[in-house]
Amino acid sequence: MAEGTIMKALSGFYYVDDGASVYTCRGRGRLRHIKMTPLVGDRVRFTPSLDGSPGTLDEILPRRNEFFRPAVANIDQLVIIASEAVPVTDPFLIDRVAAIAQSRNCQCIICINKCDLADGQKLAGIYHRAGFPTLRISAETGEGLEELRSLITGKVSAFTGNSGVGKSSVLNALDPGIALSTGDVSQKLGRGRHTTRHVELYRLSCSALAADTPGFSSFDVDRMELARKEELQYAFPDFAPYLGRCRFQDCAHVKEKGCAVLAALKEGEIEPTRHQSYVRLYEQAKAIPDWERG
Ligand SMILES: Nc1nc2c(ncn2[C@@H]2O[C@H](COP(=O)(O)OP(=O)(O)OP(=O)(O)O)[C@@H](O)[C@H]2O)c(=O)[nH]1
Ligand SMILES: [Zn+2]
Numbered sequence: 001m002a003e004g005t006i007m008k009a010l011s012g013f014y015y016v017d018d019g020a021s022v023y024t025c026r027g028r029g030r031l032r033h034i035k036m037t038p039l040v041g042d043r044v045r046f047t048p049s050l051d052g053s054p055g056t057l058d059e060i061l062p063r064r065n066e067f068f069r070p071a072v073a074n075i076d077q078l079v080i081i082a083s084e085a086v087p088v089t090d091p092f093l094i095d096r097v098a099a100i101a102q103s104r105n106c107q108c109i110i111c112i113n114k115c116d117l118a119d120g121q122k123l124a125g126i127y128h129r130a131g132f133p134t135l136r137i138s139a140e141t142g143e144g145l146e147e148l149r150s151l152i153t154g155k156v157s158a159f160t161g162n163s164g165v166g167k168s169s170v171l172n173a174l175d176p177g178i179a180l181s182t183g184d185v186s187q188k189l190g191r192g193r194h195t196t197r198h199v200e201l202y203r204l205s206c207s208a209l210a211a212d213t214p215g216f217s218s219f220d221v222d223r224m225e226l227a228r229k230e231e232l233q234y235a236f237p238d239f240a241p242y243l244g245r246c247r248f249q250d251c252a253h254v255k256e257k258g259c260a261v262l263a264a265l266k267e268g269e270i271e272p273t274r275h276q277s278y279v280r281l282y283e284q285a286k287a288i289p290d291w292e293r294g
Pocket of ligand 1: 113114115116117137138139140141161162163164165166167168169170181182197213214215216
């Protein structure tokens with residue numbers, strides 16, 4: 001049996017890289033039996049076939065972390081791409097993904113792309129003040145890409161963001177050798193028009209592993225990935241200095257009296273959109289019964 005990393009998952013086939021070659025494999029019945037879906041980024045044991053037909057995936061090794069949207073495992077960081085040009089990214093979409101990442105101890109880098117069209121200062125300011133590594137970049141002019149390269153070198157990153165912000169374009173600009181297809185934003189309105197339809201990990205020339213993933217829209221809500229409402233506060237690292245300082249120990253930081261988070265918001269120490277996203281996620285989390293989370 002050999003060991004490798006799943007680089008691509010498509011239509012029931014898995015493409016496994018053992019460091020020397022890429023092998024096409026099919027999942028074994030046993031994996032379905034234990035209800036484990038192989039994810040891109042998974043370390044797996046597999047049996048290559050000798051006759052050129054697909055090999056078999058035999059075992060998924062324990063995961064460091066796993067995400068369902070984007071569907072990846074074992075990543076070091078999420079690179080969240082956003083834009084202030086077309087499409088304009090709703091900060092809620094960034095905050096939601098960042099909260100999921102934080103709840104899995106996964107670091108986030110925020111990149112405001114298309115800076116050649118709109119300067120991105122507003123979004124960049126919010127995330128910089130909230131304490132995230134934040135870059136303003138342009139896949140078109142190359143602005144900020146050297147810094148992004150240095151942040152992803154030697155790591156496994158998943159590029160995520162709403163549809164049309166330029167995930168594939170940024171990856172192409174980082175390494176023209178991978179030649180991903182990109183699409184016109186006007187074609188991307190609504191669901192199911194995304195250019196990137198599957199998740200795939202690429203080895204970039206700067207010694208980075210980076211996954212391109214399908215863009216999401218505001219319709220996409222994966223309820224299972226949300227933290228329980230009591231844990232959501234820890235998914236906002238910018239709230240950390242104020243936690244434990246509220247009048248009530250079980251403060252929800254939504255509208256309670258004597259709340260230290262609300263006081264920090266009033267003082268301008270917490271970004272208004274960050275708190276709005278927290279409240280929105282809190283209300284969503286409250287609506288999900290624990291038994292539904294599995
Ligand atoms: N002016 C400008 N256009 C850009 C930039 N980055 C991407 N674009 C354009 O934006 C459009 C969408 O880019 P894609 O790279 O396909 O976006 P994506 O986020 O990968 O899209 P999905 O795969 O649908 O999620 C294309 O027409 C790109 O040429 C940029 O920095 N500046
Ligand atoms: Zn509070």
